[in-house]
Amino acid sequence: MTETIVLGLDGANWDLLEPWLESGDLPNIQALREAGTWSDMESCPPPVTCPNWRCYSTGKNPGKLGVFWWEKIDTENRTLTTPTSRSFISSNYWDYLNDAGKTVGIMNLPMSYPPFEVDGWMVAGGPGSEQDDYTYPSTLEAELEERDYRLHPKIPVTSNEDREAASAIVDLIDDRFETFRGLLEDRPVDVAHLTVFYINVLQHFFWRDDVTKRGWQVIDEHIGEIRDAYPDATLYLMSDHGCTDVDTVFHANSWLEREGYLVTKTGASETFSKFGINKKRVSQLAHRLGVHGLITSLTPESVKDAVPEDEEGFKREQKLDKVDWERSDAIASGQGLIYLIDDSRTEELVRDLEKLERSGKPIASAVYTREEAYEGEFVDEAPNVIFDQRDGVHTSGAIGDNPVFSDAGKWKAENVRTGLFLAAGTDAGDESLDDDLSITDVAPTLLQQLGVAVPTDMDGEPQLTGGQSVASREPIPFASIDQSADDEVAARLEDLGYLE
Template identity: 35%
Template sequence: MSTEKKIKMFVLGLDGGSLNFVQPWIEGGYLPNFKTLMELGCSGDLESCLPPVTMPAWRVYSTGKYPGKLGVFWHQQLDMKNRTVITPNASMIHSADYWDYLNRAGFRTGIFGMPDLYPPRPVDGFVVCGGPSVSSTEYSYPQNWAAELEREVNYEVCLKGDFFGAEADSPIVAEALNVIEKTFRGADYIYRRDPVDFLMTAIFDINRIQHFFYDQKPSLQAWQIADDWLGKFAPQFEYIAIMSDHGTESLERAFFLNVWLKQEGYLFTKFKPMDILPKLGINRTTAGKIISILGLRRFLDFESVRKYSSLLPSASGVFGEFGNQAVLSRTDWSKTRVIALAQGPIYINRELVKDQDEYERLRSELVEKLEAMQEPRSGKRVFKKVYRSEEIYQGPHAEMAPDLMALNFDEYHNRAGLSQPAVFADSWAWKGNNRHNGMFMLAGPGIRHGTTLKGVRIVDLAPTILHLHGAAVPDDMDGRVLEEAFLPDSSHSLVPIQRQAAIDVGYTFKKEVESDQIISDRLRDLGYIE
């Protein structure tokens, strides 16, 4: 592609961003640059994937493909044959990202802070991976950028610590806001030294703040940092896009799916004498909350916290193991037919449910019961829909999918822990929950002004970005080019959409045991697992 035809584009990704959440701040004048972008371009809700969670949603965005073509379905996946937890990383995904195709079309690209890119792979430009999946100092390509960023801008991949027990004015909140600021400063630092044609910057920790503070001051402060940097980056590019992996909604109550499965006779646990401790509230989670409430986190290093917390049982009553692995160890597999992860994935034990007719009857039974489930206080249904895997996952990796995927209404958080005596509980710490619809904005030459688009999906962004650059769209992408975003007389409308054969990046999965534990710790700090 000739230099004359090249455009400059900036994409800002905001984990958990949604218009229902920020619209009042935009209209109130708190986010002037976002307001200007909405006026100059088109915007709307962005339908995420299932489940609408950081992993797999960011890679669904970057590849333009749903999880069945990627082989990742949540932050962690169950290997039912070996009864263990797999923590996916980028090496599991063979699909190319849209910037690989931009590189082939002659555009140099820079990707900064996007989750679920670790370990990084080579691009024509640079990559700096974002949390929570980074587990080493080798999180950049070229590799030297990581050390330089840490030296020059004191860069941190993601916040160390958690918000359990924190107030809006707690030091940990100031630290989180500083991490967001340093992410932008890091992107700006590299871009000034390597002014690529296409720059994407993603902010993960904004979602962490929203989970624990929802629409309170810390969330507004985080968005104001993003707005300020949007104003700095925008003048340097022709095209500007905003997107999110999912949205955020006010959280009412938590639903403990494995507790329900146990009560209904689908899941059984082993009894141990130490089971009494979690029932008395003595476990790692409550100990961690007490440490945070007393403000002791700053005096304890990460390894000390891990060392002493391992002396206590997990909230599921298991010693020496964390998160979903603790739930699996607690399970009596000789009787258990069904087990679940948080936020939707449900797995059936095919060693016990071997007959296909029995398998289908069991799935139908679970779908019927869960879709009828009501929260007792309000009488509202908990789940919008419970999908059979083949309804939503197609592609070469669909066989790795959970047997069912339960999509809850946005105000209910689906958890996987086994320690809770009741199926429902008031929110333990989160005030904001993942919402199925995120957000997008797009502005630049040939883009409609002040227009709201309907029916836009997260998989539609990759092919649209490629078409804007005059690049062909791979034939295996699930998304479509958003032609309704273009002015009728623009070149984007007049030039036919081109197609090309998809490429395979040829990754081989690299399982890192130490990495799995670090990521599990981060997921626990976020509140995703116990």
């Protein structure tokens, strides 16, 4: 019998949903709020799909995992890598469930590719997953392929003008739920998880537009059907972070260059920018013609490196080639992360960010050193400075001929640290949640609710304990070879606007 079902709603927060809840457009979610217990929930900084879905699955902050964003910059070796599932140095809550004799089904959890071996089944998901070797057991892949299951849309949404592609995402979300429900029927497990990642893609590009509302109505309908099919299961709704509309784009590397922290080099590659040639435009055309993979495989690396990513300029590995490393002291990634080449300037950089404003509004609501933001054995691999973007700010990590500030661009909404949590079933509705509920609390809560001891290395604390004592245990060792994703994964992240 399925005891627990977790539905992960990427980028969801109550502020986003409230107008639709009040208008009666999401009746099943509203019914769960009335029957269960719910709250805001804080993500780990930065509030991004990667690393927060694995902060959820491990109960740990990024300082204990070794992954801090979609990319990691090594300023000493001047390299840039994209993580995979094996880059997070920790066991996950399903390891403890399996060790206690419970089966699991994990579907579409971002940063789960390559998939893990579990007692049950796993279908990898999120933008870092590929359409090959994405299931455990491997035989499950053939079953999914027979029903034309797709991890990603055929044509990606890359701007807020891609209406046809956005409608296809709504269909993808519908199929995602249908597949999940079919797996639960055919391969029943004790604990199941589904992440709906692509709803946040609609929010990023369209905010509260009608197409986003349609996506949420599809989600709400499936939630109601799942609740009816499994009335005795504890049902959790949770997110990795929230979102809000954008009013300012902050080009962090342009600001670093203006303030003397970063020096860049120019070269022949600016010719492509002059004539409006960039990877985003080429990728869109290639996807529509069905030749994206062919172009990627046939294009020489020297040409790929010389072409800007989009109108904003150079990203990924080629942006490192634009840095004059001998004369620079800092370089930015996106969404609030800055790496110091000369860490003696850390305090100065923090002060400059704290006072940085546009039109009288701060860019950062809070600025931290890595030691203040994280704890754990991998803190020294983190960006030196992390700042919480003020609500309404999107930070681009591109290097190019950009102003320091611009108005909202292709993204209409950006992530915020406040997500959501809801528990319904058993006696959940009779309990209250901590005011400072963290995403790292979810894994120990699941374990405690299922009568499984909580490992001592988790950062989070069990909620909904009913006053019972919490059993603890030694952690399960995690052995892995660190891996980096290939160029196809990086291209997908760039199309979606995550890597800038």
